[in-house]
Amino acid sequence: MKLICVGRNYTEHINELKNEKPENPILFLKPDSAIIPKKQPFFIPDFSNDIHHEVEILVKITKVGKYIDQKFAHKYYNDIGLGIDFTARDLQSKLKAKGHPWEKAKAFDGSALIGKWLPKSDFNDVNNINFSLLKNDTEVQNSNSKLMLWKIDELIAYISQYFTLKIGDIIFTGTPAGVGKVNANDTLTGYIEKNEMFSIKIK
Ligand code: ZN
Numbered sequence: 001m002k003l004i005c006v007g008r009n010y011t012e013h014i015n016e017l018k019n020e021k022p023e024n025p026i027l028f029l030k031p032d033s034a035i036i037p038k039k040q041p042f043f044i045p046d047f048s049n050d051i052h053h054e055v056e057i058l059v060k061i062t063k064v065g066k067y068i069d070q071k072f073a074h075k076y077y078n079d080i081g082l083g084i085d086f087t088a089r090d091l092q093s094k095l096k097a098k099g100h101p102w103e104k105a106k107a108f109d110g111s112a113l114i115g116k117w118l119p120k121s122d123f124n125d126v127n128n129i130n131f132s133l134l135k136n137d138t139e140v141q142n143s144n145s146k147l148m149l150w151k152i153d154e155l156i157a158y159i160s161q162y163f164t165l166k167i168g169d170i171i172f173t174g175t176p177a178g179v180g181k182v183n184a185n186d187t188l189t190g191y192i193e194k195n196e197m198f199s200i201k202i203k
Helices: 011-016 070-076 089-098 152-162
Strands: 003-007 026-030 051-053 055-061 077-085 112-119 130-135 138-144 170-172 187-192 195-201
Touching: 026 152, 055 112, 055 130, 055 152, 070 077, 070 152, 077 170, 077 187, 077 195, 112 187, 152 170
Parallel strands: 003 170
Antiparallel strands: 003 026, 055 077, 055 170, 077 112, 112 195, 130 138, 130 187, 187 195
């Protein structure tokens, strides 16, 4: 299985990193080796001094699809989750400056936290989901899926033009504003509405 991640999907996050608004969704992949095993902490890797948290809504694919029409995209997922796209921001900045791929900064071992899942049927509208991230009990990120530049069904249609979606693949739908550095002994806790979706320690 693969993780398909979307970059720059919330206007305020684009502004905070002084990036340009893209014409199309920015996509990158993480391998399955990026996934943090259940109940394990996040270990700060030796190659970075500036690991950022990016909380993101996740979508789990339940049906194989290629060239999926946006109006049928809702048939390809049943579960909504929350996770973190851990990013080595210092390394990413160097790679971006050279025009190199982001993988070392985005797809390293332990760079993907996948929390619990909620059935899509729990939501009246997947384009109106509140979610947030707390760092040591202080809220650092808070947004709503209605603020995505490209909504879930649009993303599925777009992604499937390039990558066949397979059962178990997970889409990271992009992060809102409020990304920031994590330090050893921090605890990150993520919520969708009032549901705690994960809590992870940084080591
Ligand atoms: Zn991200």
